[in-house]
Amino acid sequence: MSSSATGTPSPYYVPQPSRHPAFASFGLLFIIFGAANWINDADWGKYLVLFGMLWLFWVLFQWFRDAARESESGQYSRKIDLSFRWSMSWFIFSEVMFFGAFFTALWWMRAHSVPALGGIDNAILWPDFKAVWPSIAPGTTASPAGIIEPFQVMTPFWLPTINTALLLTSGVTLTIAHHALRAGHRGTTVLWMWVTVLLGLAFALVQGYEYYHAYTGMNLKLSSGAYGSTFFMLTGFHGFHVIIGMLMLLFITLRLMNGHFTADRHFGFEGAAWYWHFVDVVWLFLYTLVYWL
Known part of the structure; x- marks a missing residue:
């Protein structure tokens, strides 16, 4: 939680730098690349899509968990x-x-x-x-x-x-x-x-x-x-x-x-x-x- 010069807590929560957006983009890259090859008759494309989806769901689970922890710890103001x-x-x-x-x-x-x-x-x-x-x-x-x-x-x-x-x-x-x-x-x-x-x-x-x-x-x-x-x-x-x-x-x-x-x-x-x-x-x-x- 950021604070003002007087020590009063700021009403805006500034989160720490997160790896989640970069990791989610990584999963989306696999999904799109795999789907593009799958529809062009590359059989291995479907496995790449599956890997990308599992990766994305894993990232989203961690992302949602962190957001829930921030909320429950009282860091979100009105x-x-x-x-x-x-x-x-x-x-x-x-x-x-x-x-x-x-x-x-x-x-x-x-x-x-x-x-x-x-x-x-x-x-x-x-x-x-x-x-x-x-x-x-x-x-x-x-x-x-x-x-x-x-x-x-x-x-x-x-x-x-x-x-x-x-x-x-x-x-x-x-x-x-x-x-x-x-x-x-x-x-x-x-x-x-x-x-x-x-x-x-x-x-x-x-x-x-x-x-x-x-x-x-x-x-x-x-x-x-x-x-x-x-x-x-x-x-x-x-x-x-x-x-x-x-x-x-x-x-x-x-x-x-x-x-x-x-x-x-x-x-x-x-x-x-x-x-x-x-x-x-x-x-x-x-x-x-x-x-x-």
Whole structure:
């Protein structure tokens, strides 16, 4: 903790130089280099990706542990807490823009790109193409050039609806845990946090089965035209965010079990909760625009 000339403790904590950023970059280098060679048919690339991920997780574990120790030792003041809140707010705002770009791409394809391809100026080149969304319908073709295999369209019943119920329920259980923490009931908080983590895990497993069914039973793939690419792009990125959020909640739960956080000071919990509720809201938009419309 830095101090002023008068000996009064500074409200800003200045950490010691850390090896963690350099070590994390080292792991990311292995992941990117290995992935680049893996997709170019170098079989050894996947082992390099695995090594890089294990290295990165090891670094992140130590990094998070050090940050938790700093917090629990009382080195974070109210001003630091405020800076964390602003940082998390801007991070979630960047995530809103991230998904906003993908939703805009979906709208542009449905409202502009596909209708333009079905216009009269393209009728001579592609007489069998019909401007419909999803980009396949009886008696029409989704691929004038014949490069896209026939596929089935994903409907909201029943796996997506089950996942919606799981995610919304997890938002409720997380809110119950938050109220229990503010009331000082640590045991109740831990219980409902574990329920929330398990609901998040169930969502990821159901979506994994949905992808398996799409590929094997419906022939719906990432290469299935504009519909397939946008479907997997939106649901896949959201599923990735669910996994990240679930890990955040898992770490918070483990910290709660170790006696971390109090009824008055628990922004680590709140930051993870903000992120999880953001994931819930994005899913509601995705569930409506992708599965229903």
